[in-house]
Amino acid sequence: MPKGRVIKAYSGHYYVSHGDTVVDCKLRGRLRKEDKDVLVGDIVSFTLTDPQGAYGVIEDIFPRKTRLVRPPVANVDQAVIVIACNEPEPDLELLDRILVTVAANSLDIVICLNKIDLVSRYAADKTAKLYRRAGYKTIKTSARASWGMTRLRKALSGKLSVFAGPSGVGKSALLNSLEPGLRLETGEVSARTGRGRHTTRHAHLLKIEPEGYVADTPGFSKLDLDGIDSRALGYLFPEFRIPMQYCKFTTCLHHKEPECGVKKAVDTGNIEEFRYSHYVKLLLEIAERERRRGR
Numbered sequence: 001m002p003k004g005r006v007i008k009a010y011s012g013h014y015y016v017s018h019g020d021t022v023v024d025c026k027l028r029g030r031l032r033k034e035d036k037d038v039l040v041g042d043i044v045s046f047t048l049t050d051p052q053g054a055y056g057v058i059e060d061i062f063p064r065k066t067r068l069v070r071p072p073v074a075n076v077d078q079a080v081i082v083i084a085c086n087e088p089e090p091d092l093e094l095l096d097r098i099l100v101t102v103a104a105n106s107l108d109i110v111i112c113l114n115k116i117d118l119v120s121r122y123a124a125d126k127t128a129k130l131y132r133r134a135g136y137k138t139i140k141t142s143a144r145a146s147w148g149m150t151r152l153r154k155a156l157s158g159k160l161s162v163f164a165g166p167s168g169v170g171k172s173a174l175l176n177s178l179e180p181g182l183r184l185e186t187g188e189v190s191a192r193t194g195r196g197r198h199t200t201r202h203a204h205l206l207k208i209e210p211e212g213y214v215a216d217t218p219g220f221s222k223l224d225l226d227g228i229d230s231r232a233l234g235y236l237f238p239e240f241r242i243p244m245q246y247c248k249f250t251t252c253l254h255h256k257e258p259e260c261g262v263k264k265a266v267d268t269g270n271i272e273e274f275r276y277s278h279y280v281k282l283l284l285e286i287a288e289r290e291r292r293r294g295r
């Protein structure tokens, strides 16, 4: 039985991407009765109901690995976090906050440093190196000049990704540069709502050749740290993981505790001070929430 990925769901129609085609499927009555919901991103098996192969019926839904709430997409593998070198000025505190939120969702991470055409090579390399050294996969791009697109395409291949990052950094422009046929709107942020004019409620998936899928709606716009425990936060900073093995106390939060491996690594320059200070800021925010909830 053929297998495919649901890329769009709309009033009882499920559009299943299979090879180079998209099959318009309904749900087998048995699945409807079991009240199985099908999400964009789900892997399904289906049978064709017409000789041209345009229509079909979904017979089974494969177990979901993950389920993202915003946008509502199943089986997301990766987040591509886009920031701009300029226009808007990079906000590394916001970046670190997004990085932590994404890592808490156990997704793979790619940092895409876009608009490198607007700054010197030195400036772009400097930011990229800071994050590479911290353990992140980092790609420098210019959607405008079409630089770095081969590497970005490769990073998307074989995965289902969600783009994240502040408004105006070039998320839509990057996807247009990869697949000009998409014609996503760029640069149009409505002053009233602060969102793009054509923000859809139903997420769907865009195919990025050869084997990549990307949700058409960016994720991680709501950056509360609700699900994150203060003791877990350190693990979400990849460059803390080795130094924290040298903390004297296994319960060390790397803040006020003596003989802390993380703080030593900050002193020797193995951990960047700005990353550590963002860590402390997030830690205090989480600790305050935990205190209010009385634990």
Ligand SMILES: Nc1nc2c(ncn2[C@@H]2O[C@H](COP(=O)(O)OP(=O)(O)O)[C@@H](O)[C@H]2O)c(=O)[nH]1
Residues within 6 Å of the ligand: 114, 115, 116, 117, 118, 141, 142, 143, 144, 145, 166, 167, 168, 169, 170, 171, 172, 173, 174, 185, 186, 187, 188
């Ligand atoms: N100079 C330059 N401008 C870019 C680049 N990528 C996007 N832009 C511009 O930045 C603005 C916002 O881009 P958009 O894709 O809408 O950002 P989004 O809000 O993240 O989707 C648009 O005016 C784009 O033309 C780039 O690599 N270089």
Ligand SMILES: [Mg+2]
Residues within 6 Å of the ligand: 171, 172, 173, 185, 186, 187, 196
């Ligand atoms: Mg956009």
Ligand SMILES: [Zn+2]
Residues within 6 Å of the ligand: 244, 247, 248, 252, 253, 254, 255, 257, 259, 260, 261, 262, 263
């Ligand atoms: Zn410590």
